[in-house]
Amino acid sequence: MAPEAERLPLAGSRATRRRSAIIDALTNASTFHSARDLQKLASDAGHPMALSTVYRALQALSAANEVDVLHPSCGEALYRRCTLGHHHHLVCRQCGQATEIADEALEKWVERTANQHGFTEPHHTLEIFGTCQECAKFG
Amino acid sequence: MAPEAERLPLAGSRATRRRSAIIDALTNASTFHSARDLQKLASDAGHPMALSTVYRALQALSAANEVDVLHPSCGEALYRRCTLGHHHHLVCRQCGQATEIADEALEKWVERTANQHGFTEPHHTLEIFGTCQECAKFG
């Protein structure tokens, strides 16, 4: 049998209960959360831990592309468990609910626009903020 | 003659030489600069000032939509003098040279995508990072 290599952890990293508590908290949440949020969520689930541990877990997960990170213009970074592969987010500005977006046309547009201006190897960041149906109703 | 109202300053704000030194530094620069950068640029131009003054000037300019702010995933915020109106940037990852981009098709795509998912009043952030022609040649 070949060794499982699909979700290989970082070389030399260990599976600990703090780390999986963070993963659980992220998995149960459908919205973006700050490191402090996640500390509270894990604590409420019976897994209290130091904030530095949360940051380290998020760092590892982010390096392994297991979470997406949002850097709002001010305040703390926000984390969310995501599917693999390149995609963007549609985030409700009120409840934080986020939907993943992957659109080939957009990717092509970026490529084309960059090339038109003589730029090569374009990377890009895009986030859309709006008001979701629920919040538009009751907000 | 009608009073000049195109670039009206914030109500109750005053034109000072520190503030115009920052505006000059921003105007002369074609790339994004950090607050520290701008402090040094102004100082080199014969207008030394405290860092807090730089931040306050940038805050005021940003509130008046006179500068665009970039928040890279880590480190300091970057500022640039910009044309009015909604637009995005194509930034060289090596030299920082930035080009403004305004594309109606993209704006429509954002609107359409948001609406498809039931989101209203979509705002968005988009920045493209690539390697410009010069840097590709010599980098």
Added chain:
DNA sequence: GGTGCCATTGATAATCAATATCATTAAGAT
């Protein structure tokens, strides 16, 4: 030109997220 009000400035302290340090604990291979 002089006067007065109040925004601006600089020096400094405070804040706040995120990271570094380091002794202790605990995975996981042997």
Added chain:
DNA sequence: ATCTTAATGATATTGATTATCAATGGCACC
């Protein structure tokens, strides 16, 4: 069970940005 070494927690530190507050200086009005 033992050993190696990553993970953890408590704490200190960093680094960007903002708040505080007395002193200064625009600028509107006389």
